[in-house]
Each structure stands twice: as C-alpha cells, then as structure tokens.
Amino acid sequence: MSTAIAPPPAEDRTRRKRLQNAVIRFCGDSGDGMQVTGSQFTNTAALFGNDLSTFPDFPAEIRAPQGTLPGVSGFQVNFSSTEVFTPGDSVDVLIAMNPAALKTNIGDLKTGGILIVNSDSFTDVDFKKAKITSNPLEDGSLSGYRVFPVDLLKLTKAATKDTGLDAKSVDRSKNFFALGMCYWLFGRSMDGTLRWIDSKFKGQVAEANKLTLKAGYAYCDATEAYQTAAYEVAPAKLPAGTYRNLSGNNALAMGLVAASERCGLPLFLGSYPITPASDILHELSMYKSFGVVSFQAEDEIAAVTSAIGAAYGGCLATTTTSGPGMALKMEAIGLAIAVELPLVVVDIQRGGPSTGLPTKTEQADLFQAIFGRNSEAPLPVLAPATPGDCFWVALEASRIALKYMTPVIILSDGYLANGAEPWRVPSVDELPAFPTKFRTDPEGFKPFMRDPATLARPWAVPGTPGLEHRIGGIEKQDVTGNINYEPANHDKMVRLRAAKVAGVVQDVPDVVPAGDPEGDVVIVGWGSTYGSITSALAPLRAKGHKVGHIHLRHLNPLPKNLGEVMKRYKKVLVPEINLGQLAFILRSIYLVDAISYAKVEGKPFKQSEIETKVLEVIK
Amino acid sequence: MNASVPLTRKDFQTDQEVRWCPGCGDYAILAAVQSVFPELGVPREKFAVISGIGCSSRFPYYMNTFGFHTIHGRAPAVATGLKLARPELEVWVATGDGDSLSIGGNHTIHMLRRNVGLKVLLFNNKIYGLTKGQYSPTSEIGKKAKSTPFGSVDRPFSPLALALGAGATFIARSVDVFQPHLKSTLKRVASHKGTAFTEILQNCNIFNDGAWDAIAEKDVRDDHVLFLEHGKPLVFGKAKDKGIRQNGFDIEVVTLGQGASEADLLVHNEQHPSLAYAFMLASMDSRPGFPTPVGVLRAVDMPAYEDLVNSQVQQVVGAKGKGDLGKLLRGPETWEIK
Numbered sequence: 001m002s003t004a005i006a007p008p009p010a011e012d013r014t015r016r017k018r019l020q021n022a023v024i025r026f027c028g029d030s031g032d033g034m035q036v037t038g039s040q041f042t043n044t045a046a047l048f049g050n051d052l053s054t055f056p057d058f059p060a061e062i063r064a065p066q067g068t069l070p071g072v073s074g075f076q077v078n079f080s081s082t083e084v085f086t087p088g089d090s091v092d093v094l095i096a097m098n099p100a101a102l103k104t105n106i107g108d109l110k111t112g113g114i115l116i117v118n119s120d121s122f123t124d125v126d127f128k129k130a131k132i133t134s135n136p137l138e139d140g141s142l143s144g145y146r147v148f149p150v151d152l153l154k155l156t157k158a159a160t161k162d163t164g165l166d167a168k169s170v171d172r173s174k175n176f177f178a179l180g181m182c183y184w185l186f187g188r189s190m191d192g193t194l195r196w197i198d199s200k201f202k203g204q205v206a207e208a209n210k211l212t213l214k215a216g217y218a219y220c221d222a223t224e225a226y227q228t229a230a231y232e233v234a235p236a237k238l239p240a241g242t243y244r245n246l247s248g249n250n251a252l253a254m255g256l257v258a259a260s261e262r263c264g265l266p267l268f269l270g271s272y273p274i275t276p277a278s279d280i281l282h283e284l285s286m287y288k289s290f291g292v293v294s295f296q297a298e299d300e301i302a303a304v305t306s307a308i309g310a311a312y313g314g315c316l317a318t319t320t321t322s323g324p325g326m327a328l329k330m331e332a333i334g335l336a337i338a339v340e341l342p343l344v345v346v347d348i349q350r351g352g353p354s355t356g357l358p359t360k361t362e363q364a365d366l367f368q369a370i371f372g373r374n375s376e377a378p379l380p381v382l383a384p385a386t387p388g389d390c391f392w393v394a395l396e397a398s399r400i401a402l403k404y405m406t407p408v409i410i411l412s413d414g415y416l417a418n419g420a421e422p423w424r425v426p427s428v429d430e431l432p433a434f435p436t437k438f439r440t441d442p443e444g445f446k447p448f449m450r451d452p453a454t455l456a457r458p459w460a461v462p463g464t465p466g467l468e469h470r471i472g473g474i475e476k477q478d479v480t481g482n483i484n485y486e487p488a489n490h491d492k493m494v495r496l497r498a499a500k501v502a503g504v505v506q507d508v509p510d511v512v513p514a515g516d517p518e519g520d521v522v523i524v525g526w527g528s529t530y531g532s533i534t535s536a537l538a539p540l541r542a543k544g545h546k547v548g549h550i551h552l553r554h555l556n557p558l559p560k561n562l563g564e565v566m567k568r569y570k571k572v573l574v575p576e577i578n579l580g581q582l583a584f585i586l587r588s589i590y591l592v593d594a595i596s597y598a599k600v601e602g603k604p605f606k607q608s609e610i611e612t613k614v615l616e617v618i619k
Numbered sequence: 620m621n622a623s624v625p626l627t628r629k630d631f632q633t634d635q636e637v638r639w640c641p642g643c644g645d646y647a648i649l650a651a652v653q654s655v656f657p658e659l660g661v662p663r664e665k666f667a668v669i670s671g672i673g674c675s676s677r678f679p680y681y682m683n684t685f686g687f688h689t690i691h692g693r694a695p696a697v698a699t700g701l702k703l704a705r706p707e708l709e710v711w712v713a714t715g716d717g718d719s720l721s722i723g724g725n726h727t728i729h730m731l732r733r734n735v736g737l738k739v740l741l742f743n744n745k746i747y748g749l750t751k752g753q754y755s756p757t758s759e760i761g762k763k764a765k766s767t768p769f770g771s772v773d774r775p776f777s778p779l780a781l782a783l784g785a786g787a788t789f790i791a792r793s794v795d796v797f798q799p800h801l802k803s804t805l806k807r808v809a810s811h812k813g814t815a816f817t818e819i820l821q822n823c824n825i826f827n828d829g830a831w832d833a834i835a836e837k838d839v840r841d842d843h844v845l846f847l848e849h850g851k852p853l854v855f856g857k858a859k860d861k862g863i864r865q866n867g868f869d870i871e872v873v874t875l876g877q878g879a880s881e882a883d884l885l886v887h888n889e890q891h892p893s894l895a896y897a898f899m900l901a902s903m904d905s906r907p908g909f910p911t912p913v914g915v916l917r918a919v920d921m922p923a924y925e926d927l928v929n930s931q932v933q934q935v936v937g938a939k940g941k942g943d944l945g946k947l948l949r950g951p952e953t954w955e956i957k
Contacts, residue, residue: 043952046954047952047954048954049954049956192952235956237956238956239956240956240957241955241956242949242953242954242955243953243954243955243956244949244950244952244953244954245950245952246950254947254948257942257944257947258944258947258948261944266704268700268703268704270700287942287947288931288932288935288936289935289936289939289940289941289942290941290942290944290947291932291936291942292932293703293704293928293929293932295699295700295703295928297696297729298696298725298726298728298729299725301693301696301726302693302696302699302725302726302729305689305690305693305696305697305700305726306696306697306699306700306703307700308689308697308700309669309687309696309697309698309699309700309701309702309703309704310700310701310703310704311700312667312687312697312700312701313700313701313704313705313708314704314705315704317700317704331690332690332693335689335690339687425948425949425950425953426948427945428944428945428948461705462664462665462666462667462685462701462705462708463664463665463685463705463707463708464664465662465663465664466664467664467685468663468664468666468683468684468685468686469685469686470633470635470679470680470682470685470686470687470688471686471687471688472679472680472686472687472688472689473688473689473690474688482635483635483638483680
C-alpha cells in the first residue's frame with residue numbers, strides 16, 4: 001500500500017529554516033523507549049521522502065540499573081534532502097532523557113546544536129547515578145548549546161491525566177512527548193506514528209501515547225522559544241521508484257525468502273538466538289506462508305548441522321549467527337565443504353573476542369570466515385555494503401551456493417543489521433531467477449562427478465530412485481565418493497575443492513572504482529564502511545586529490561582485476577573495523593603495500609576520520 | 620528399479636569393503652538391519668541412514684541406501700534437519716555410546732524431547748573403539764582403559780534412563796548376538812512414530828571384549844536377561860522360574876513356586892501411565908541380582924515433531940494464503956518517488 005504523506009500542515013505558521021540534512025540523536029535509559037522513538041522518527045522521515053541513515057546504539061544489558069551510565073541507549077538518524085551514506089559524524093539535535101545520557105552523548109553535539117533535556121530527571125539522585133557532581137543545567141557547562149529543558153514527566157502526566165493510567169505507565173509514555181516535539185521542530189506529520197500506536201497498543205495505553213505525542217507537538221507550537229528552532233529538510237531526489245524503510249537484518253531475511261522463491265526450493269533456517277542476529281530468526285519465523293521452516297535449535301552446532309541435513313534433503317538451507325556462534329559452527333561448515341552441499345551461513349559480526357561487545361559492530365570475523373576451519377577448507381565469502389544491500393547479497397550468496405554446491409558465508413555486522421535506510425523496492429521480475437535442478441538420472445551417476453564449467457558435483461537428494469549413495473566428511477575418492485586415503489587422491493581432492501571455490505571468480509564482477517580511476521590513493525573497503533568511505537570521497541576530490549574507492553562485495557574469491565586496478569594508484573588505504581585483516585590479505589595475495597587504517601571501537605568510522613587519514617596518507 | 624520385485628537383503632548391501640575388526644558386534648547389527656529393511660515395504664530410495672563419528676558411524680557406508688556420515692555427535696541434528704525437510708523419508712541414525720552420550724549428548728536429549736521421527740540405533744560397547752580404547756560415558760566405575768590406567772571414577776549413564784528423562788516415547792534394548800530378538804525389535808523401531816531410541820548391547824572384541832558376556836553368553840543369558848513382552852508377566856530364568864514382583868514402591872526378584880506365583884508378578888505394559896515403571900525397567904540392570912530387560916521397554920503415541928512443524932506451516936498457508944513475494948518486498952508502508 002502506498003501512503004501519501006502530506007507536507008507540514010497548511011496552518012503551520014512557523015517560518016522554518018531550510019537545512020540540507022539534520023542529525024537527531026535520542027538517548028536515555030534502556031527502558032526509556034529510545035529505540036522505538038528513533039525508529040518512529042526514521043519511518044516518518046522515510047515516508048516524507050528524505051534519504052536517511054540510522055545508527056541504533058544500545059547496551060547488551062536489557063535493563064541496566066535506571067539512570068546509570070551503562071544503561072544509556074541511543075538512536076541516531078541522519079535525514080537529508082540529498083543522498084546520505086552515514087548516520088552523521090556529529091549531532092544537530094540531541095534529546096537526553098537523563099544526566100547519564102547527557103554525559104555520555106554531549107560530546108557528539110555540534111556547537112550551537114539543540115539540546116532538549118528531560119529536566120524532571122535532573123535531581124541530585126540522578127546526578128549521583130550518572131557520577132556527576134554538579135547540575136549541568138546550572139553550572140555553565142552547556143553554554144555552547146541551545147538548551148531546552150523540558151519537564152517531560154510533568155507534562156506527560158498533565159497530558160494523560162484523564163486516561164486514568166497508572167504512574168508507571170505514564171512514565172513510559174514520556175518518550176512520545178519528546179517525539180512529538182521533534183515532529184514539530186522538523187514540521188513532520190504525526191499520522192504515521194499515530195497509526196503505529198493504534199496497531200501496537202490497546203485501550204488506555206494507546207490513548208495516553210497518542211495524547212502525549214500530540215501534547216509534545218502542541219507544546220513546541222505554543223512555546224515562543226521554539227519558534228527559532230524550527231527547521232525543514234526537504235525530500236531527497238532519489239531515483240524514481242517505490243521506496244520503503246528497511247534494516248539490514250530484515251533485508252537479509254527477505255533476501256533469503258526471495259532466493260527461495262527464485263530458485264524454487266523451500267527455505268530451511270536452523271538458528272540459535274544470538275545478538276545481533278536473532279532478528280533474522282524472528283523475521284523468518286513469521287514467513288511460514290512462504291513455506292519457510294525455521295528451526296530454533298538446541299545450540300549453534302545443531303543450528304548449522306540441521307541446516308546441512310535440510311540441504312542434503314534438497315532445501316535452500318541457511319544458518320544465522322554472530323562471531324561466537326560462527327566459532328562453534330566451523331567444524332560443521334567444514335563438513336559442508338567436504339560433502340559439497342549448498343549452505344548459506346550468515347555472520348552478523350559483533351565486537352569480540354569471546355562475548356566481547358554483543359551489541360556493538362566490528363569487522364573482525366574476516367579471518368574467521370576465510371580461514372577459520374581445520375585443514376584446507378575454502379569457501380566463498382560475501383559482504384553487504386549497506387542495510388538494503390543485505391537483501392541482494394542474500395540472493396547472490398544463495399545463487400553461488402546452489403550453483404557451485406558449496407557453503408557460502410555472508411559477513412554482515414551489527415551496524416548494518418540494525419541500521420536502516422530507504423530502499424527502492426524491486427519488482428519480483430527484477431530479481432534474478434536461478435531455478436535449481438536435482439540429479440534424477442541414475443545412468444552414469446557418481447556422487448562426486450563434476451560439472452566441467454563449475455566443478456560442482458550433482459545434487460542427488462534422498463528419495464530419488466537409483467541414486468542411493470553415501471557421502472561423509474571422511475576423505476573420498478575422486479568421482480566415486482568411496483572412502484579413500486591414498487596420498488595422490490587426497491592431494492587431488494584438496495586441489496579440486498580449492499579450484500571449485502577459486503572458480504567462483506567467473507561470477508564476480510570486475511572492480512570499477514568510484515571516484516578517480518587512477519591517482520593518489522585508492523581506498524579499499526568492504527562491508528559496512530561503505531557509507532563512511534563514500535561520504536569522504538567527494539570532499540577529498542573537491543580538494544583536488546585523485547582518490548578512488550573500491551568496495552569489495554566478494555571477499556573470496558576476490559575480483560579478477562583487483563590487483564591490476566590497485567596498481568593504478570600511488571597508495572592503497574584499507575580502513576577496517578579490525579586490526580587490518582583485509583589489508584593483510586591484500587598484501588599477501590597482491591604484494592601491494594596496503595596501508596591499514598584500523599579502528600575497533602564498536603562504532604562505524606566517521607566520514608571525517610576517513611578524510612583525515614587519506615590526507616595523511618597522501619602527504 | 621522395478622517396485623513390484625520384492626527387495627532382498629542383498630539389495631541393501633554395498634560394494635564397499637567392510638572395515639570393522641573381524642569379530643566385531645557391528646557385523647551382526649548390520650546383518651540384522653539389512654535383513655529387516657527389505658521386509659518393511661519401503662522403497663530403497665526412501666531410506667536415509669545418518670551417522671556421527673566412531674566405529675558404529677561407519678554403518679551408512681555399508682548400507683545401499685542414501686547415507687550420510689557426518690561429524691562427531693551431530694547425527695541427531697543433521698537427521699532432524701533432514702526429517703523436517705523430507706518427512707516422507709525413513710531416517711535412521713547409527714550412533715555409539717561416545718557419539719550420542721558424550722559429544723552429542725545435547726542433540727540426543729533434544730531430539731528425544733522434540734520426538735523427531737528418527738530411528739536411533741545406539742551401539743553400546745561401553746568403550747571408545749575408533750580412538751583405540753578410552754573409557755566411555757557408559758563404562759562402569761573403575762574401568763581400566765587407556766586414559767584411566769588406575770580405573771575410571773566417572774559414574775556411567777544408563778542410556779535408556781537418560782532417554783526417558785529426556786521425554787522418549789519409545790525405548791528398546793537388544794543385543795548384537797540375539798539375532799531374532801534384534802530383528803523383531805528393529806521392526807518395532809521401524810513402525811514407531813517419533814523418536815525410536817534403541818540401545819544395542821554390542822561387543823568390542825578388541826578394546827572391551829566380553830563386556831556383555833554376562834548377558835550375551837548362551838549358557839548364562841537366560842538367568843540374566845528379562846525378555847519383555849507387552850501384556851506378559853515379567854518372567855525370566857532358564858527354567859522360567861523367576862519373576863519381578865512389586866514390593867511397596869520398589870520391586871523384588873522372586874522365585875516362582877516359592878511363595879510366589881505368576882499372578883503375583885508385574886505385567887509388562889509398554890504404555891504404562893507411570894513413567895516410574897519405565898524408569899524401573901530402564902535402570903534394573905544396574906541393580907545387583909536383577910536381570911537386564913530387553914525388548915521394547917516403553918512405546919507411547921505422541922505427535923512427531925516434523926508433523927507438528929509442517930502442519931503449522933500448512934495452517935499458516937491455509938489461513939493467510941500462499942506468501943506473495945511482491946507484497947513482502949513492499950512491507951507495511953511505502954512511498955513513491957517520481
């Protein structure tokens with residue numbers, strides 16, 4: 001259903017200052033509903049037609065002690081009248097629900113930026129919890145900002161007094177007051193959120209939330225001070241089409257369903273809950289009408305091995321996890337490599353090692369994906385660049401897995417998984433179709449005979465008369481698949497499996513750098529650094545530097561012309577949220593002097609960090 | 620293959636050289652399975668035999684069916700995925716005491732809890748064979764093996780009691796050398812819906828020879844084995860003169876004619892409403908003076924997991940209609956850019 005969203009109401013008497021883009025961050029306690037608030041603002045901005053990029057940032061604890069520093073949860077959205085690729089380096093409007101949120105986030109607010117604070121929670125008790133000694137609203141420390149203290153709780157109480165709602169529930173509505181204020185500040189319609197409240201809540205609670213939202217809007221409208229803080233951000237001129245707002249994990253789940261429809265095989269998911277991958281399990285569990293079987297296994301190993309069993313039975317099979325789960329699955333992925341069954345393994349990377357930073361992003365599973373199994377066990381590895389690209393990478397990974405009869409790893413990350421962007425909705429006909437055929441002819445069948453073009457073995461599923469055969473992780477004879485320990489045969493099989501995966505390169509498009517095709521520096525990135533690098537490229541080139549950008553979607557095998565293209569630049573810079581894993585690989589394969597730019601803070605790179613680094617490298 | 624020609628044992632034999640040690644109990648189990656499969660009225664291509672790692676797990680290579688030799692301990696999970704994907708297949712799992720109760724213990728209990736329609740043959744030889752003789756989770760306390768030169772201090776599992784604790788709907792026990800009994804047990808296994816969990820006492824003549832002699836040897840077996848039959852009293856002994864009688868909350872061995880008659884004995888009920896009865900049978904062999912029950916200890920009807928999962932999918936399709944990919948892609952809200 002297409003919903004036309006009206007521009008700000010005609011009676012809007014406020015003279016709004018036009019901005020190219022704006023960055024808002026909502027921050028508060030984990031229980032303050034900041035993720036909901038941010039998501040609602042994002043959806044409204046998306047429906048309005050802004051381009052946008054989001055960065056939800058929350059702690060691993062579900063409810064850390066209220067008001068404390070570890071409990072602070074934030075949601076940042078950059079919405080724009082032009083194309084944007086990152087959630088923004090710094091913040092124009094900061095909404096801080098308590099002193100702890102203020103303390104941990106104020107550093108990112110631009111000088112002169114708007115700061116809305118919930119002054120009801122600026123008491124001595126709150127300061128103690130936030131480990132601050134003086135009231136920042138009074139001590140002058142916020143003098144560089146335009147501060148708007150608002151008694152959110154009192155105002156919410158007043159707005160909802162006729163609903164008969166209990167105090168605790170009223171407290172939980174106050175985020176809608178802040179949201180209503182932001183809608184006014186940017187001249188946005190409340191309709192989308194009002195509809196959403198009706199679909200999500202019932203009775204008194206729905207009523208209270210709607211009243212609070214409207215009260216927040218009316219509060220700004222009626223308060224003189226806000227008239228100088230009214231802005232507008234026009235819709236972006238994106239390519240024509242139907243758009244929706246989409247997060248990376250939702251995109252990935254949808255991509256797998258689309259792959260199942262386009263290859264003609266039922267989708268099987270074996271998964272074990274793990275942050276930040278669980279949303280894919282939740283999404284796919286809802287898609288039963290597409291014939292999806294989602295199996296919440298007893299552990300990570302059962303998740304992957306059940307998927308291998310389903311692949312053996314002829315499904316498009318997938319397993320989804322994060323780094324620690326990947327480590328547990330590796331022996332089984334080796335089995336899928338040895339028996340040459342198709343499997344899509346999704347790793348939503350997070351900070352590590354071990355439990356690490358469950359809710360924060362990282363790109364440090366690249367080595368694990370490419371090298372992390374016993375013995376010679378190569379497989380194709382792909383990485384999406386944006387939340388929306390997760391959809392297309394899921395399709396591409398499925399296509400490669402089925403065509404080459406191999407497990408394929410998708411390396412997404414926490415930032416892509418939870419981040420969202422407007423996504424042009426493709427028609428079903430636009431999607432690639434890759435109908436998959438099983439072997440049915442017993443004539444001349446051998447389980448490890450190979451297609452000469454792809455080196456893929458035939459997929460002969462149980463139940464096919466005359467094709468009874470045995471497979472296993474034990475070394476097998478070339479062609480027959482019988483157990484075989486002969487030295488020459490093992491050498492041959494190791495090389496055949498490697499050649500098959502290396503041969504996937506025939507499906508990998510050549511690299512075409514963005515920006516300058518040759519010159520001073522080429523930035524080689526992969527995965528979620530796409531946005532930061534893309535944003536940095538234009539300002540660098542505007543300064544007269546010859547800078548190119550290669551973004552790798554296929555990390556194994558790498559594009560055929562990559563080595564040659566990198567040679568066209570004086571320097572090769574590789575920014576990664578790890579300690580230089582891709583740089584290491586590029587150096588070893590291409591003998592190129594790749595310069596690693598490593599930062600592992602659980603956050604994406606800022607555009608400015610990339611710019612600064614490139615300038616440093618050029619110097 | 621012409622479906623009208625009945626299958627024979629030969630149809631289930633492969634051309635692969637069997638690589639178990641000469642004298643291994645696995646040969647007898649293989650022979651029994653190969654002779655039972657043709658009698659089940661199932662086309663050969665509908666069988667899939669899944670195994671983990673260990674001597675027992677080489678089983679699929681010798682069965683001319685679909686077969687998958689997977690990794691250590693994971694056969695129940697691989698088989699669960701296969702059975703969910705292809706419920707019409709007859710999926711058998713060959714495993715050992717180390718494979719299913721040590722490294723794969725988690726998958727074993729969850730397979731049983733879910734009641735996945737798998738036929739599980741647990742070859743229990745109370746030793747690690749393929750790694751050359753370490754004690755296993757079913758080895759008796761004090762077991763001297765390569766890794767326990769001074770004797771094992773671990774308490775062993777009772778596989779069938781463990782299975783019951785995990786919610787098994789079918790548990791049975793047989794012995795490698797009891798060929799007719801093993802075959803009739805396998806037929807019962809074949810007909811059970813849900814997980815049919817079968818412990819087969821198996822001799823490892825290299826690393827644990829004679830582990831089951833007290834049960835398996837011809838001259839002693841009748842005094843030490845209780846052959847269970849549904850609806851029949853619990854009688855054993857060479858002269859059929861001993862039985863199991865209830866005594867308060869416990870049981871006792873009585874000799875018939877010496878103050879006890881057959882009418883006093885417990886009557887075997889595979890569907891006994893109390894799990895305590897099944898536990899009593901499953902743990903009887905660990906009690907001095909009591910026989911080891913073989914046969915079907917428990918068999919109750921419960922919905923199989925794959926049926927529940929797939930019927931839920933069908934229900935949703937029925938209620939919502941078949942999924943529309945275009946609609947899914949568009950999501951709850953869209954906007955147009957011209």
